[in-house]
Amino acid sequence: GESVGLHLPTLSVQEGDNSIINCAYSNSASDYFIWYKQESGKGPQFIIDIRSNMDKRQGQRVTVLLNKTVKHLSLQIAATQPGDSAVYFCAEVLRGGAQKLVFGQGTRLTINP
Amino acid sequence: NAGVTQTPKFRILKIGQSMTLQCTQDMNHNYMYWYRQDPGMGLKLIYYSVGAGITDKGEVPNGYNVSRSTTEDFPLRLELAAPSQTSVYFCASNPRENYGYTFGSGTRLTVV
8 A cells, every 4th residue: 555654763863953754655646745843752743744846845843845746745853852752654645535654663853962 | 721631641451341522512613533652652443433323433443343423522431451452542623614623532442
């Protein structure tokens, strides 16, 4: 079936640096993508989303880039803080009435002091 | 608003036992979902529902059953627990009008 995958399972960055988390998706029919943050023992927390008719979307310290040509999604976190340490998932919303989410494996981001 | 509430938070089952994971949402969302998350992995869809009385299988439905008698409740039933069902289970809801998914805090299930 369709799947969403991530390139790097772990990523370590220094506090204050920028981080980039990548994601490859396989379902070209998906028209909506979401990045989630998951802290230990908690459920996924919404970070930012993007529709397929957009290339870039910015939030507070986060930016999502979408390259539909190569089916690639990235999450950029600026000026990382210790609280950014978590696992990050990309997810795509499958077209259809139920709006099912398909998640990738996840990337564990560690912020070093 | 409590959002999506899952109970219990933790449970240990013996092989062959049964249990029901409870999920309740108070946001009047039409869509509800059950996911499982194995260690180091993303969430996989078990079952979903687009409204009361309507349920359908997701990617990994074997060994589970669901019901949706009301808009608010979407319980997940394990009839004969197996070690392969050791996982963290998340319930989520979503209003039909947008993609505003809300997740519960999860149920950590261990089958021994």
